[in-house]
Each structure stands twice: as structure tokens, then as C-alpha cells.
Amino acid sequence: MASGSGSVGVGIVGCGNISGAYFRGLDRFDGLHIVGCTDLDRGLATAAGKRYSVPVFDSSEALAADPDVQILINLTPPLAHETVTRALIASDKSVFTEKPLTASFASAATLVDEARERGVLFGSAPDTFLGAAGQTARAAVDDGLIGDVIGATAFVTHSRAELWHPDPTFLFIRGGGPALDMGPYYVSALVNLLGPVASLYAAVRIGSTVRPVSTPGRRIESVDVAIPTHSGAVLTFASGAIATVQMSFDVWEHRLPFIELYGSKGTLSVPDPNDYDGAVSVRLNGESEWRELPPVIRGFTASVDTDQLPLRGPGVADLAHALAGEPLRVGADFALHVIEVLDHIANGTRDGAVALTTTTDRPAPAKETWTA
Numbered sequence: 551m552a553s554g555s556g557s558v559g560v561g562i563v564g565c566g567n568i569s570g571a572y573f574r575g576l577d578r579f580d581g582l583h584i585v586g587c588t589d590l591d592r593g594l595a596t597a598a599g600k601r602y603s604v605p606v607f608d609s610s611e612a613l614a615a616d617p618d619v620q621i622l623i624n625l626t627p628p629l630a631h632e633t634v635t636r637a638l639i640a641s642d643k644s645v646f647t648e649k650p651l652t653a654s655f656a657s658a659a660t661l662v663d664e665a666r667e668r669g670v671l672f673g674s675a676p677d678t679f680l681g682a683a684g685q686t687a688r689a690a691v692d693d694g695l696i697g698d699v700i701g702a703t704a705f706v707t708h709s710r711a712e713l714w715h716p717d718p719t720f721l722f723i724r725g726g727g728p729a730l731d732m733g734p735y736y737v738s739a740l741v742n743l744l745g746p747v748a749s750l751y752a753a754v755r756i757g758s759t760v761r762p763v764s765t766p767g768r769r770i771e772s773v774d775v776a777i778p779t780h781s782g783a784v785l786t787f788a789s790g791a792i793a794t795v796q797m798s799f800d801v802w803e804h805r806l807p808f809i810e811l812y813g814s815k816g817t818l819s820v821p822d823p824n825d826y827d828g829a830v831s832v833r834l835n836g837e838s839e840w841r842e843l844p845p846v847i848r849g850f851t852a853s854v855d856t857d858q859l860p861l862r863g864p865g866v867a868d869l870a871h872a873l874a875g876e877p878l879r880v881g882a883d884f885a886l887h888v889i890e891v892l893d894h895i896a897n898g899t900r901d902g903a904v905a906l907t908t909t910t911d912r913p914a915p916a917k918e919t920w921t922a
């Protein structure tokens with residue numbers, strides 16, 4: 551991708567599993583170019599630099615100091631997010647981090663304060679709600695297609711990581727679990743559609759205390775589970791809508807939807823919020839069949855990267871546009887509200903319902919900004 555006048559330079563910190571989806575995905579935006587990448591593991595950074603024809607920097611400090619870099623992207627593991635993001639914010643460049651914002655609401659709130667004090671634009675994944683499915687569902691709600699939204703359901707089910715990941719330990723220790731790993735996609739999608747959560751209650755438990763790993767070529771035989779793996783929650787939105795939410799690594803088989811909204815005029819079915827695209831369907835009261843809604847913007851992930859991960863980038867492009875004065879849709883206030891909700895879902899609310907201490911506006915409807 552070429553660096554042109556007005557093009558925003560980005561630096562990538564962390565060249566692991568998800569990074570290919572960023573290197574290839576960012577290529578789809580005319581207004582972005584990758585200045586360089588870095589990783590504590592020099593071999594990984596070198597391999598990524600060679601594969602994607604990107605300069606490799608010795609450290610995140612060196613990358614942040616490059617005058618062409620305006621946005622730093624944090625693709626390190628969840629438990630490193632707080633330290634890495636803090637250092638990147640201190641460089642006074644804008645920062646976009648992979649999800650979760652950090653491993654706890656308390657640390658995320660501190661970081662958001664630091665970014666605000668320094669006047670740094672700070673955004674976070676997930677940005678999948680900016681894609682065709684999230685925006686089509688949002689337009690349907692905004693147009694009143696299903697009337698007043700009374701209820702919703704959202705279900706995170708088992709990623710089966712013990713069957714395909716060589717070492718899924720990170721999913722069963724602090725920073726992991728279904729709520730922090732997959733939950734950000736679901737709660738971001740719900741908040742985009744319904745607005746902020748006012749209060750919630752959640753019950754949690756550990757399913758199995760030891761998880762056998764059966765992955766061919768596994769690095770470990772089993773994982774000791776240190777955090778709850780099954781949460782059941784009820785979220786009351788400021789709008790009055792009530793969502794029933796289950797986030798679990800103990801649901802191996804099911805026939806559950808991803809997300810559904812139940813309105814006074816009908817039901818909206820929303821596809822996997824872990825992806826940008828997919829069919830949004832509606833069935834209005836009295837209709838005999840489901841109808842697929844025409845997408846309001848073009849799909850983003852016509853292809854996936856070589857590891858079969860959906861390409862990434864809309865959130866980084868959104869941050870770049872925000873540098874030019876447009877609304878920030880993947881902003882820190884939105885992500886902080888989402889992480890407060892998720893922290894409660896992950897840990898449970900022992901004394902009944904809790905009122906959320908944060909709130910957020912719904913992000914502005916998104917525009918299609920990709921070129922391919």
C-alpha cells in the first residue's frame with residue numbers, strides 16, 4: 551500500500567496470530583499505509599516484515615518515534631494490553647488496541663483517563679459492528695422495522711480451543727474466559743444496536759476444573775481452570791430493553807442463535823458478531839417466513855487471510871478519519887462501557903443487580919470506507 555498525501559501511517563506492535571489479518575486487511579484502505587512492525591519475538595517480526603513487505607523496527611519505542619506513524623496498533627495478548635497501551639499512549643500517538651481493552655474494567659478506566667489527559671485518540675476492537683451485518687441491523691432498528699425493542703438474546707458458545715489450539719491456557723486464566731475473549735463482539739454489537747446498559751446481574755461458575763487438551767501436536771496435556779467458564783446474565787438497557795445473555799466455554803453442542811432482538815413488530819436475527827458480514831433476517835409479526843434484509847453497505851471480508859481469520863481494518867480506518875475530525879465510532883468511552891459490562895459478566899454480581907458506572911452514546915452509523 552502506498553504512502554500518499556493525506557495517507558495516515560500506522561505501526562503494528564505484535565506480529566502473532568491475528569497480525570496477518572491486519573497486514574492484509576489494512577491494504578484495503580486508500581487512506582492508510584503501514585510504516586512498520588515490531589514484536590518482542592524478533593523472528594516473528596522479521597517473518598511478517600518479509601511476508602508483507604513492511605519495515606521491521608527494533609522496539610515499539612522506535613516504531614512510535616517514527617514521524618510517519620500516527621496510529622499505533624496493539625496486537626499483543628490481552629494480559630499485555632495494559633502495559634503496552636500505556637507506553638504507546640505516552641508517545642502521544644493515537645492508539646488502536648485489539649480486544650479486550652485490558653483484562654479488567656479498573657485498569658481500562660485508568661488507561662482511558664491517561665489517554666484523555668494526554669489528548670490522545672484511543673480506540674479499540676472489536677470493530678466488527680462497523681461491517682455490513684452490524685450496520686444493516688442498526689439501520690433496521692433505527693428505521694423502526696421491528697418496532698420498540700423489548701428484549702434480546704446473545705449466546706457465546708464454546709470455541710472448542712482444547713481441540714485445535716496447541717496451548718489454550720490463556721483462555722482459562724485471568725484475561726481469558728468466554729466473556730473477555732468472545733464477549734466483546736456480542737456486547738459491542740448489542741450496545742451499537744440498543745445503546746448503553748443501565749444495570750445487570752450475572753451468575754458464574756467453573757464448568758470443569760481441568761480441561762484435557764487433545765490438539766494434534768499439543769504443547770500441553772491439560773489446563774487447570776482458574777476463572778469462571780460459564781456466565782448467565784440479564785442486562786437492562788437504558789432504553790428499557792432486557793437482554794438474556796449466556797457466555798460459556800461449557801456449551802459444546804447447541805441450537806442457539808448468535809443475537810436476536812425481539813420488538814413490538816417482529817424479530818431481528820443478527821449473524822455472528824465475530825464477523826463483519828453475514829445475513830441479517832427479519833420476521834415481522836404475522837409473516838410466515840424470515841426475510842433477509844439487503845445490506846446497507848458492501849461486505850468487507852470477501853476473503854480471509856491465510857490463517858482463515860477475517861481481514862481487519864475498519865476500526866483503524868475509523869480512527870484515522872477521526873484524526874481528520876469525523877466521529878470516532880470505536881472510541882474508548884464505548885469500549886470502556888463494554889468492558890465494564892463484560893467484567894461483571896465474567897466475574898458475576900454476587901449481591902444482585904449492579905448499576906453501571908459508565909455510559910456511552912451509540913456510535914454514529916458507519917460509512918463504507920474500504921476499496922476492495
Ligand SMILES: NC(=O)c1ccc[n+]([C@@H]2O[C@H](COP(=O)([O-])OP(=O)(O)OC[C@H]3O[C@@H](n4cnc5c(N)ncnc54)[C@H](O)[C@@H]3O)[C@@H](O)[C@H]2O)c1
Nearest residue numbers: 564565566567568569589590591625626627628630648649
Ligand atoms: N488470534 C485470533 O484469532 C484473534 C482474533 C481476534 C482478536 N484477537 C486478539 O488479538 C490480540 C493478539 O492475539 P494473537 O492471537 O495474535 O496473539 P499471539 O500470542 O499470537 O501474538 C501476540 C504477539 O505479541 C507479541 N508481544 C507480546 N508482548 C509484546 C510487547 N510488549 N511488545 C511487542 N510485542 C509483544 C508476542 O511476542 C506475540 O508474537 C489479542 O488481544 C486477541 O484477543 C486474536
